[in-house]
Amino acid sequence: MSFQFLGHYLLGRGVVTQAQIDEAAAYQAEANRRLGDLAVEGGLLTQTQVDEILERQRETDLNFGTLAVSLGFVRRRDLDALLFRQQVHLVHLGEALLTLGHLTVRQFCDYLNDYAALERARKDALTRLFEGHCAREALRSLVDTLERAFLRFAHCPLKAQAYLDDLAMEALPLHHTMEIPLNSASSMRFTLHIGRDMLDAIGTACRRDGESGGTPEEALAEVLDILDIISIYLCSSIKPHELPTPDCSSGIPDPSGKGELHEGCLRLQLACPVACVGLTVALVTNRDNPKESA
């Protein structure tokens, strides 16, 4: 896979092996703690309070700490100390590889700098993709929220990568469409294009958390539930934003010049290390009834 994740990048350059990446990922999983776990361990929150915050997160785009403070569970100063502790103890993949002796200090410096430059280029390319679009704020907000939603509910670190061309879209046969009202006259209709690998990835994450059912049907139902949660979360998160009325007719051109030009539409490919998702967005000026399909 050619997506820009540090592991792929290092593998592509032959610096590390897949076994070393797996070992480093296991090291990270052991070392990195979630804020709720840290708070319970420090006696700042009870498990019941953590569960309540997580439940509320399904309906709002607020992060865990902000919700904990707004619900009066922790003081702001305690949260600050906790966030700092989490940050200081957070082990990135590069650091894990360095600690395990799979990268030298020199390699760590050089490859991470090179990778950071590629990441900057990716972000610049995305900025260009959004540029000039009348609803770029709404689109950017949608993409950011989608990345957070997949991380929160599917434990999948999704990252916007590039324009979704026709070939990539064909490989993602499952569709899940929702509509977010922007204002009284317009709405944003978005469709998630999902392939079998993403369903498997979400299913694996569910099994790891002990949430998924035993049979394949139960597992699939669980995955579809998560996609529903993500969609509802997106709708409730985007709605409160003050967004401009979209009035463009030009749409976003395919930067590679290969794909079709869709009027008023954004096509984007997002990926996590093991799977990808397509996102197509259409701005609808006379809102129809919201459609939902899976």
Next chain:
Amino acid sequence: MQMPWTRCKRWHKKVTIIMPTEPASTASQAVRGVFATETTTSVGFGATKRRVKQTVYVYAEEAEDGMMACRSLSSEFIPQGNKRMVSREELLKSFVPAPHIYLSKVLPAMAALEQAVDSAERCRKEGHLFSAEFEFKHSLRLDENHIRASFGLGLTYLDRGDPDNAHIVFRKLSRLEGLSNPDYKHLFNEFGIKLRRNGMYPQALGHYGKALRLSPDDEHLLYNLARALFEKGRLRAALRFLDKALTISPNFPEALEFRRRITDMLTMTIIDDTELSSGSASPKGTSPEKP
């Protein structure tokens, strides 16, 4: 230069007899060292039940008022956690000095920590920002409240254009104790400059404010504060701080130039206002919104 064990050794020998009656502030040397106590706990059940002796160490530093600031020691023998203030009598009732631990474990560990922070700072100055982050975080895992390492990590994030993580460090720094040492003035100033360059003006102002509390007559700090105020659009406040900087250093060229520039801008604003109110005011007498 403190001589940490000259007095504690004496206490160790005659701990029940010699108890200083005067606060330490009148003495030339403050006490600093490791104190130990033994606890006995039961582990296991039934036939496997046994009693285990455990030595608990605390790191204590004498404060100006004579109270002892005690912190626990980590497994790496680095003082950690919040300070607990106790009287010397209270400390010595349960603990005895453990100079061998201080000299053989704590001092080397703290020296190694300082060296690690030095190395991290070198990495940051040479532009190796990922190595710097790694080293600063490694130091902070040993001592979460290490001031220099906290500043260093925040500066590294700002150098890398990562304001979100810098903000986490900033919030932690704003609550850290022990920042009243004038040596930290430069760190506050540097942090303020980086925050301003990253567009984090309120945070920059906060840092300059703290630096000024440590050194109120530093004309460079006053100038930097004026710059942050200027970029926040608070021209008159910026002018006041520039005036103060110029009172301290009348030939400060950058401040003179900056002052002239702000004065020109304020004059232009006044002329604009005059023209708008006398010439092209709206029928209702309100001035049009300016860009």
